[in-house]
Amino acid sequence: MKRALACLLTSAILGAAGASLAADATPMAEDPAVEARLVVISEELRCLVCQNESLAASRAELAEDLRREVRKLIRDGKSDPEIRDYLVARYGDFVLYRPPVKPTTWLLWFGPFVLLVSALVGLIAYLRRRSAGLTPSALTAADKAAAEALLADPGADNPPKHNA
């Protein structure tokens, strides 16, 4: 009883707002299986109009047309790859959020790894060079003699500060 009342109340509220909402609502397909597949497929596809939205999320008009088209293809019994190919044939690889690996997309797929590896190689080379520079170099005989002379005669040209 309580639930029925809640339902009634909700539908009354929705009914009041419905006039404006109805115009925007896209017609739901009767078949939930088709809708489920539509969502799976179209989430992997890019909307051409608002390019950072998926075909599933976009409210652009073209996206609606394309969803309608995909629904039709699903009902025609087309497989997911066939539907993707259908859209790629018309709009290019750009519609795919996961572009195929082929020579023109190699840079896209492997570029970041190439960058990472070359940065690592550069870093290692730099660190090696730096640590090589830090190892104490052996003193020449002349250096050693000069150092010993200085140690033996502290007052000569470098008087200690606290000798008073």
Add this chain to the structure above:
Amino acid sequence: MKRFLIPLAVFLVLVVFLAVGLKRDPREVPSPLVGKPAPEFRLDTLATPGKQFSPADMRGQVWLLNVWASWCVSCRAEHPLLVAFAKQGGLPIVGLNYKELRGDGEIDMKKVPAGEEPALVRQRAGAWLARHGDPYALSVLDMDGRVGIDYGVYGVPETYLIDKKGIIRFKQIGPITPEALEQKILPLARQLAGEAS
């Protein structure tokens, strides 16, 4: 000195990449249809109800297929160029009137009685051409945008240059600019006109 050269070189390469990236229009998606046969269709013409047109009718000619609609603001911007170009009589232009009613966000299609769409489309599109000039050899009506999908249309206006064999050779996305016409479309059209059909 040398230790500054490497970061400087890396920075310059980055600047070049970013500069090129900034100049490119992200809305221009290369069409996979260039080099492929123009998709076949059969649609009613704007001028005569019942009379149909198909790209096959243009076999043996180099022609332009221009996608337009009266609600499309950029189409109006491009239109004077098309009208002037048509007057020179270089290439036949076929208009694909794309979703004249359904594409107009201000029209509630639920209020358009079934069966009246073609008449309303003809009235609106015809009035627009009467006002702004008609550069088209003929226009066809793609009321639901189905043909537009086959041609990969995603932002009107778009223009296809089609050769004598019916192969799409060039696609202009967005309005045709005088530069695009002079530097790309016309030279290519001249070259295509010399090819055997």
